[in-house]
Each structure stands twice: as structure tokens, then as C-alpha cells.
Amino acid sequence: MIRKVLFLLLLSLLVVSAATAQDAVTLTYLVDDSQNSQDMAKALVEAFTAQNPNITINIESRPGGTDGDNIVKTRLATGDMTDIFFYNSGSLLQALNPAQTIVDISGEPFIANIVESFLPTVSKDGAIFGVPTGTAMGGGILYNTKIYEQLGLSIPTTWDEFVANNAAIQEAGIPPVLATFGDTWTSQLFVLADYYNVEQAVPGFADAYTGNQAKYASTPAALAGFQYLQQGFELGWWQQDFATTRFEQGLSLLANAEVAHYPMLTFALSTIATNFPDQANDIGFFAQPGASADANGATIWMPAGTYIAQTTSHVEEAKAFLAFIASVEGVDTITAKVPPNGPYLIKGSSLPDTVLPAVQQLAGYIDSGNSYPALEFVSPIKGPNLEQLCVAVGTGQMDAATAAGNYDLDVERQAQQLGIPGW
Amino acid sequence: MEATLRPKTVLRTYPHWFYIPAGIVFAIFFVVPTVLAFYFSLTRWTLFDATFIGLDNYERFFNDPQLTAGLRNTFIYAVLTSGLKVVIALPLAMLLTSSIRLKGLFRGIIFFPVLVSTVAVGITFGALMQPSIGLINTALGVFGIPRIDWLGDPDLALFSVALVDVWKGVGIAMVIFIAGILSIPLDYFDAARLEGETWIKFRYVILPLSRNATFTVILLSFISGLRTFDLIWTMTRGGPGFASDVLTSVIYKQYQAGFYGLSAAGNVVLFVLVTILVYPLMRFFQRVEIEL
Numbered sequence: 001m002i003r004k005v006l007f008l009l010l011l012s013l014l015v016v017s018a019a020t021a022q023d024a025v026t027l028t029y030l031v032d033d034s035q036n037s038q039d040m041a042k043a044l045v046e047a048f049t050a051q052n053p054n055i056t057i058n059i060e061s062r063p064g065g066t067d068g069d070n071i072v073k074t075r076l077a078t079g080d081m082t083d084i085f086f087y088n089s090g091s092l093l094q095a096l097n098p099a100q101t102i103v104d105i106s107g108e109p110f111i112a113n114i115v116e117s118f119l120p121t122v123s124k125d126g127a128i129f130g131v132p133t134g135t136a137m138g139g140g141i142l143y144n145t146k147i148y149e150q151l152g153l154s155i156p157t158t159w160d161e162f163v164a165n166n167a168a169i170q171e172a173g174i175p176p177v178l179a180t181f182g183d184t185w186t187s188q189l190f191v192l193a194d195y196y197n198v199e200q201a202v203p204g205f206a207d208a209y210t211g212n213q214a215k216y217a218s219t220p221a222a223l224a225g226f227q228y229l230q231q232g233f234e235l236g237w238w239q240q241d242f243a244t245t246r247f248e249q250g251l252s253l254l255a256n257a258e259v260a261h262y263p264m265l266t267f268a269l270s271t272i273a274t275n276f277p278d279q280a281n282d283i284g285f286f287a288q289p290g291a292s293a294d295a296n297g298a299t300i301w302m303p304a305g306t307y308i309a310q311t312t313s314h315v316e317e318a319k320a321f322l323a324f325i326a327s328v329e330g331v332d333t334i335t336a337k338v339p340p341n342g343p344y345l346i347k348g349s350s351l352p353d354t355v356l357p358a359v360q361q362l363a364g365y366i367d368s369g370n371s372y373p374a375l376e377f378v379s380p381i382k383g384p385n386l387e388q389l390c391v392a393v394g395t396g397q398m399d400a401a402t403a404a405g406n407y408d409l410d411v412e413r414q415a416q417q418l419g420i421p422g423w
Numbered sequence: 424m425e426a427t428l429r430p431k432t433v434l435r436t437y438p439h440w441f442y443i444p445a446g447i448v449f450a451i452f453f454v455v456p457t458v459l460a461f462y463f464s465l466t467r468w469t470l471f472d473a474t475f476i477g478l479d480n481y482e483r484f485f486n487d488p489q490l491t492a493g494l495r496n497t498f499i500y501a502v503l504t505s506g507l508k509v510v511i512a513l514p515l516a517m518l519l520t521s522s523i524r525l526k527g528l529f530r531g532i533i534f535f536p537v538l539v540s541t542v543a544v545g546i547t548f549g550a551l552m553q554p555s556i557g558l559i560n561t562a563l564g565v566f567g568i569p570r571i572d573w574l575g576d577p578d579l580a581l582f583s584v585a586l587v588d589v590w591k592g593v594g595i596a597m598v599i600f601i602a603g604i605l606s607i608p609l610d611y612f613d614a615a616r617l618e619g620e621t622w623i624k625f626r627y628v629i630l631p632l633s634r635n636a637t638f639t640v641i642l643l644s645f646i647s648g649l650r651t652f653d654l655i656w657t658m659t660r661g662g663p664g665f666a667s668d669v670l671t672s673v674i675y676k677q678y679q680a681g682f683y684g685l686s687a688a689g690n691v692v693l694f695v696l697v698t699i700l701v702y703p704l705m706r707f708f709q710r711v712e713i714e715l
Contacts, residue, residue: 077470181663184660241553384681392663392664392665395666417467
């Protein structure tokens with residue numbers, strides 16, 4: 001008798017646990033290993049799973065840069081992707097073949113929460129694939145305001161003024177520009193953050209470039225970015241060990257006033273704020289100066305997105321998480337953990353009054369209408385070799401014209417691989 | 424009747440189907456992928472679908488501005504590492520087959536790097552070769568040698584990686600040489616001892632009679648030098664810029680970029696290149712061996 005009761009008890013226990021197991025869903029979220037992205041993902045996951053106790057989300061990390069692109073591409077193509085993943089919007093997303101790999105969320109109500117200018121960067125042929133995760137960023141020059149005060153310099157609005165500032169800083173014995181070629185992706189900023197200036201000089205460059213009509217090598221305004229790198233090397237702007245310095249090592253040099261400028265995305269600010277809380281307020285931002293002071297503005301990077309892989313078996317739960325990310329509540333969750341690097345693209349969200357000075361400076365450019373998206377958000381094509389070419393120019397192994405010509409070849413290959421008409 | 428059957432039974436000790444297990448493994452993991460790679464190298468491939476484009480990938484691969492430098496670097500790397508391994512491993516093997524103390528320990532120490540994962544070696548040496556605070560420059564600084572930017576100087580990066588490759592691979596070369604030297608009949612050494620000098624022993628006994636070992640070392644390290652990837656990738660990723668790019672890292676970057684067809688074409692080229700370079704070398708060594 002006792003055995004029978006025990007048996008029934010055990011059986012009922014099994015049935016109950018099986019029933020709860022059916023409701024409990026575990027999702028995996030693939031996020032790059034930068035501190036900024038990891039902190040953001042953790043904050044979002046904690047807040048979301050607290051509200052939805054039946055859903056568990058595990059965060060899996062991957063490297064950034066081209067290594068990360070490779071992992072994401074291969075896992076999607078082989079059907080081995082996590083349920084949800086965090087990845088760039090714009091041309092990098094287009095290279096993932098989203099129509100065949102990512103769930104279309106254009107019919108979801110939460111799409112209405114997203115600022116319209118973001119949507120083209122995660123869309124293809126009417127389908128929408130992701131929600132903005134984190135803030136938009138500015139691409140330009142981060143600078144140490146202490147050095148500027150000490151030497152009595154003012155923010156340059158033309159490239160020539162920037163060169164003059166650098167000469168003064170060099171004379172004071174400080175390396176004027178930080179180069180972190182140990183993380184190759186960081187080398188591209190002089191070229192990519194110059195897009196506001198390219199667009200001012202050659203309106204409509206993006207469409208001509210996408211249609212195989214405009215080339216970097218033969219468009220002087222586009223070639224300029226490569227020439228800046230060459231000039232930087234020739235004038236000895238970089239600090240010691242520039243060829244092997246890594247991104248995070250570089251941030252410590254900038255925060256401690258051991259270098260004056262860092263061509264970078266404002267994305268670096270929250271890492272500085274976490275690692276060097278006392279010095280984060282010494283860092284300012286200005287747009288990469290170009291030929292003319294009248295057309296001075298910032299190049300803007302759209303936030304990365306969170307996407308659902310078509311291979312997931314929990315689409316509804318994944319969509320619920322995306323809905324949370326695309327809500328004001330989701331934005332506030334991020335802000336509470338990670339200092340914002342720029343404006344959010346969720347309607348009704350606002351930045352706290354305590355944002356870093358560099359973010360306020362970025363907001364100044366956006367509010368006054370002096371900003372334009374980077375080329376990778378207005379054209380689906382970005383050549384994958386740009387970072388190596390930029391390092392080659394920045395270390396004096398290649399001149400600007402050769403690099404621009406090689407990059408045009410790289411772009412051609414990418415366009416053909418994507419099957420873009422006209423190539 | 425019986426006399427004609429006999430040699431057959433002697434030749435075929437084991438039946439043919441003993442080859443099958445190895446044959447299946449070889450077919451699945453080598454023959455099939457190789458044949459597929461030849462096919463995909465003729466297509467524009469997204470992993471979802473492949474469009475046949477004939478020889479375009481090959482044309483593109485050979486027009487790649489980085490390819491020439493990559494080929495040159497591959498060749499320098501293979502010749503340098505295989506040469507240095509012979510030059511360093513042979514004297515070491517001689518020393519460690521002579522009657523010195525602790526030779527088991529020294530053999531162990533020199534062989535140890537062979538057992539360590541290449542990626543771990545790459546990352547460790549990346550840190551050791553850091554120009555300002557790395558251990559190597561700090562140690563050299565004690566002797567007043569100015570700082571050397573091992574991996575950051577474009578003219579030096581490839582050679583720094585090659586040196587680490589030699590450090591890691593010299594153990595296996597040494598073991599092959601030791602085996603070669605130990606297989607030399609002692610009579611020759613006795614004869615050489617009458618002449619007295621170590622030089623005689625080296626020049627007229629060890630060098631000619633361990634020729635097989637030398638050929639094996641050269642061939643193995645030359646092939647692995649041509650195909651080297653993991654050490655280059657963990658230490659420099661072919662950089663700075665393209666300064667230490669070899670054929671395999673060029674191919675890998677194309678694969679990373681999502682140019683799967685192009686990267687398959689690169690692998691076919693690598694396959695052909697290794698064959699073209701190594702086959703005549705092997706034939707030459709075999710001919711010399713027969714003459715011996």
C-alpha cells in the first residue's frame with residue numbers, strides 16, 4: 001500500500017514537472033563581447049525575465065569585428081543560430097541574406113514605437129527584421145578637454161584647423177591622435193566618419209555608389225578619408241606602439257590625457273564611463289572636420305538591432321522580448337545600467353539630464369540638423385577589407401590612392417556577391 | 424598449379440575489404456570535400472545557392488592586389504622555417520645523442536612546445552612581444568638593446584611569427600634527427616673516432632647517413648610552412664595591414680567576408696601550388712635516396 005502511494009506520488013510529481021516544463025521556455029541571445037553590449041543585454045534580459053518568469057534567456061557572447069561577422073554568417077547559413085541575436089543594422093545586416101534567415105516582424109504592433117528613420121536600415125523588400133537596441137552613435141573625434149584647456153585650443157571646424165591643433169599638441173610633447181590598429185576595425189573612422197563631408201561635397205553619393213556610378217578613388221571628397229590616414233602617419237600623429245595597441249588600452253590613454261584625439265564612435269563613451277568614472281567628463285566630441293567650416297556636421301551610426309533567427313522554435317516568446325526592447329520601459333532599463341552614447345530611436349524615450357558632455361555635444365549637432373547617416377546605413381554595400389586597407393595606409397605601407405582603388409575592387413566583389421543590379 | 428598459386432597467397436595476407444573502413448573515412452572527409460571544393464570554386468556561392476560563373480573566381484583571385492604579397496610571404500615563411508629547423512635541430516640532436524648529463528630532461532624541454540596548442544603559443548608570444556611592456560623587450564633592454572616592435576613593424580612581423588614557428592616546431596625536427604642518428608651503425612662512429620675530430624664525425628658520418636631524416640624534416644616543415652595559418656592568425660591576423668598575409672590568411676579573410684566561392688577557388692590554388700612545389704622536391708629526395 002505504502003509503495004503504491006509512493007509510486008502515485010512520484011508519478012504525479014513527474015506529470016506536474018513535465019507540465020511546468022512545457023510552459024518554461026529558454027531562449028539564447030547571441031551578443032558581441034564588448035562591455036557596452038554585454039551590460040546592455042544583461043540589463044534587458046534581467047528586467048524582461050523578471051516580468052516573464054516562464055522565460056529564461058541565456059546570453060552567449062561572440063567576438064566583434066570581422067570575426068564576429070563570420071560567426072553570425074556561418075551560424076545563420078548552417079541553421080545553427082541562437083534564437084535571438086544582436087547585430088549591426090545597415091549594410092552588414094544586408095550581407096546576412098535576411099529574407100532567408102531572419103523572421104520578418106513588419107506585422108508586429110511594436111514596430112509603431114520605432115522612429116521611422118531607423119526602419120530602412122533593418123528592412124529589405126518591405127520586410128522588417130529587427131528592433132533598435134541601444135542608442136544611435138556619432139562617428140567623429142573624441143578629444144580630451146583637459147589637453148584642449150591646457151593648450152588653449154578651440155574645436156576645429158575645418159581639417160586645416162585640426163592639423164594646426166595637432167601640431168600644437170605635438171609641440172607640447174603629447175601624441176595628438178590615438179591609433180589602435182591592434183583592433184583593426186578601429187582604423188576605419190577617418191574614412192567612415194567623413195561621410196557627412198562626402199555627402200555635403202557630392203550630394204547623392206550613396207545612390208551613385210550603390211549603382212556602380214561613383215568610386216572612392218575617383219571622387220576627391222571620398223578619397224579624402226584615406227588621405228587623412230596617410231597624412232596622420234606622415235606627420236607622426238600616432239602614439240607609440242600604434243600598430244599593436246588594442247581598443248581598450250587606447251581608451252585608457254585617452255582618459256588619462258596621454259593622447260589628445262581619438263577618431264571613434266561615441267560608443268566608446270560608456271566603456272570609458274565604466275572603466276574611468278572620474279575621467280569620463282573630460283572627454284568631448286566634435287564632428288570630423290572637412291574642407292569647409294560652413295558645412296560642418298556629424299556622421300551618425302544607427303543603433304544595432306536585435307533579430308530573431310528563422311530556426312527558432314519559440315517565435316512568440318522571442319517577439320515578446322523584442323517588444324520589450326522597443327518600448328520606453330526597455331530604453332529606461334538600458335539607461336539605468338549603461339550611460340547612453342547618443343539618442344535612442346524609440347518614440348517617447350528621453351535622455352536623462354546627466355548624460356556625458358560628449359553625448360550633449362553630439363546631440364547639439366543632431367538638434368541643429370547638422371548630421372547625416374554613415375554610408376553603411378544609406379547603401380547596402382560595404383567592402384569587407386576596409387579595415388585592413390586603412391591599417392595599411394595608417395602604418396605607411398600603402399598610399400591613399402592605392403588603398404582607395406583596392407577598396408573599390410573590394411566593393412565590387414561585395415556588390416556581386418549580394419547580387420545588386422548594375423554590377 | 425600449386426606453385427603458381429603460392430606467391431599470390433603470400434602477397435595477399437589480408438583481404439581487400441580490410442581497406443574499407445579507412446577508405447570510407449578517407450572518402451567522406453577528404454575526397455568528397457575536395458571534389459565539392461573544385462565545383463564550388465566555379466560558382467558564386469552564398470551557402471544557400473550557387474550560381475555557376477565559370478572561371479571568374481580564379482580571375483578575381485589572381486587579380487587580388489594582396490595576392491602577390493601573400494604568395495611571396497608564404498614562400499619566404501616556408502623556406503625560412505624549414506631551413507632554420509634543420510640548422511637548429513641537427514646540432515641539438517647531435518648534442519642530445521652524445522653522452523651528456525640530463526639529456527632526457529633537455530630532450531623533454533625542447534620537445535615540450537610541440538605539445539602546446541598553437542593558438543595558446545600565438546597568444547602568449549603576442550603578449551611577450553608587446554613592444555613597451557612585453558617580457559622580450561624588457562629582457563633585451565637590460566642589455567641596452569633598444570625596443571623592437573616585433574609584431575607592429577610591417578618589415579618585421581612575418582619574421583617574428585616565423586621565429587615563433589621555429590621555436591614551436593624545432594622539437595619534432597630534433598626527434599626525427601635523433602631517430603636518424605641512432606639508426607646509424609656504431610661501426611661508422613668507431614671509424615670516425617680514429618680520426619679524432621668531432622667535425623669529421625659530423626661531416627662524414629652524421630650528415631650523409633642521416634640524410635633521410637634531413638629530407639623528412641625539410642619536406643614536412645616546408646609543407647606545413649606553405650599551409651601555415653593558426654600561428655599567423657593568432658599573432659598578427661596577416662597584419663599590420665597586409666604585411667604578414669600568407670596564402671591561407673588571404674583565403675580565410677575571403678571566407679570571412681562571405682565570398683565562399685572565391686575562397687574555395689583560393690583553396691584549389693593552394694592545393695595545386697603545394698603539389699607543384701612539393702612533388703618535384705619529393706621526387707628529387709627519393710632519387711638521391713636510391714643513389715645512396
